Amino acid sequence: MPWKVTRGAGAWISRLRLSGRAAEANYGSWWNAIASTREGAYALTYVVDDEEDYRTRGWYGDANSFGAKQLLEMGSVGRESRVLEIGCGMARIGREMAPHVREWHGADISKNMLHLARERTEGMDNVFLHELPDVSLGLFADESFDFVYATIVFMHLDKEDLFQYLVEARRVLKPDRFAYFDTWNLLHPDTYRQWRRTQESNIGSHKVRGRIQFATPVELRSYLEDVGFDVLRLDDDKLLRALCRRGPVRSHEPDDGRPPFGYIDVPRNGGTVRGELHVEGWALDDIERIEVFLDGSQRLGEAQLGRPRPDVAEAFPRYSRSASCGFVLDVGGTSPPSGRHTLQVVATDAHGAATDLAGNYRTFVFGT
Numbered sequence: 226m227p228w229k230v231t232r233g234a235g236a237w238i239s240r241l242r243l244s245g246r247a248a249e250a251n252y253g254s255w256w257n258a259i260a261s262t263r264e265g266a267y268a269l270t271y272v273v274d275d276e277e278d279y280r281t282r283g284w285y286g287d288a289n290s291f292g293a294k295q296l297l298e299m300g301s302v303g304r305e306s307r308v309l310e311i312g313c314g315m316a317r318i319g320r321e322m323a324p325h326v327r328e329w330h331g332a333d334i335s336k337n338m339l340h341l342a343r344e345r346t347e348g349m350d351n352v353f354l355h356e357l358p359d360v361s362l363g364l365f366a367d368e369s370f371d372f373v374y375a376t377i378v379f380m381h382l383d384k385e386d387l388f389q390y391l392v393e394a395r396r397v398l399k400p401d402r403f404a405y406f407d408t409w410n411l412l413h414p415d416t417y418r419q420w421r422r423t424q425e426s427n428i429g430s431h432k433v434r435g436r437i438q439f440a441t442p443v444e445l446r447s448y449l450e451d452v453g454f455d456v457l458r459l460d461d462d463k464l465l466r467a468l469c470r471r472g473p474v475r476s477h478e479p480d481d482g483r484p485p486f487g488y489i490d491v492p493r494n495g496g497t498v499r500g501e502l503h504v505e506g507w508a509l510d511d512i513e514r515i516e517v518f519l520d521g522s523q524r525l526g527e528a529q530l531g532r533p534r535p536d537v538a539e540a541f542p543r544y545s546r547s548a549s550c551g552f553v554l555d556v557g558g559t560s561p562p563s564g565r566h567t568l569q570v571v572a573t574d575a576h577g578a579a580t581d582l583a584g585n586y587r588t589f590v591f592g593t
């Protein structure tokens with residue numbers, strides 16, 4: 226693809242609309258139609274029809290997608306490793322990664338994509354390509370890979386199918402080994418706008434099969450932890466990028482030693498605040514205090530902890546305090562001046578690890 230949210234997105238999305246028939250297609254037939262020509266496959270797995278440039282992107286990645294270089298490092302992958310890519314497309318990454326590993330396996334639901342991958346990896350005897358019959362990795366044995374990843378694939382799947390691949394990815398991964406996944410972040414303002422645009426063309430039964438879909442950071446984390454991954458890193462810019470390690474399927478995890486995480490329900494990102502500023506949300510993982518700041522520096526106060534959150538308890542049952550992980554702060558006194566402001570909500574845990582729950586882009590407008 227890679228999909229430029231700001232520049233190329235419109236053209237890319239309109240390619241995704243294709244014909245009315247696309248709405249009825251299954252994953253395989255939809256992607257086969259795309260990859261029935263090399264130009265079509267390039268267009269949806271990249272932006273231009275230029276093999277040399279494509280190879281560079283396969284190694285270095287670009288703004289929206291990691292390449293083999295980063296994935297080898299993130300996955301602690303070496304010469305003895307057996308690696309699996311889910312949704313490998315034309316082996317953009319695999320072609321560049323294969324010389325650095327023992328076996329690179331590319332699995333994809335589109336036989337046309339795999340045909341192009343085969344052409345691009347001809348003569349590479351440690352490349353193995355697999356056509357997936359459905360949304361499962363049933364072709365592969367339990368605990369048989371050292372690294373499993375899927376990039377620019379999950380944003381084309383329904384949530385149920387994304388979740389199923391996570392279950393399967395964990396199953397085929399060896400214990401304690403790494404996995405990497407990404408998808409678009411619904412909560413980033415740019416990607417949210419993009420979702421609103423595609424939402425209009427995907428109502429009722431007229432859904433484009435390969436349309437772009439989105440997830441929230443909390444949602445993705447919840448899926449990953451639910452299936453038994455430890456989330457080591459979750460970047461939540463436009464793209465949600467998750468580096469995980471296969472862990473045990475846990476029944477209870479009150480404090481895992483990693484920084485806190487959570488969500489701000491109020492004020493709404495980009496929303497308008499009138500009257501007193503009220504901040505409300507939830508945070509998990511051994512929280513000691515939550516401090517709220519305005520515009521990067523002005524401390525507004527410390528939130529009151531321990532508010533009931535049965536909804537969070539349901540989503541994160543392994544965290545012992547999830548049922549009472551809500552927080553609230555009513556900021557009295559002088560109101561901020563009218564106009565746009567940023568909010569920082571810093572949750573600190575018992576070990577001093579801190580997370581700004583507001584991320585980089587939580588803004589609100591104060592209006593009287």
Ligand SMILES: C[S@@+](CC[C@H](N)C(=O)[O-])C[C@H]1O[C@@H](n2cnc3c(N)ncnc32)[C@H](O)[C@@H]1O
Nearest residue numbers: 252256312313314317333334335338376377378
């Ligand atoms: C945008 S391309 C990305 C290809 C490759 N990961 C890359 O980064 O160049 C998406 C790929 O996902 C594959 N795909 C789509 N739905 C799939 C599914 N349900 N199961 C497996 N692969 C799927 C498509 O056939 C296509 O090759």
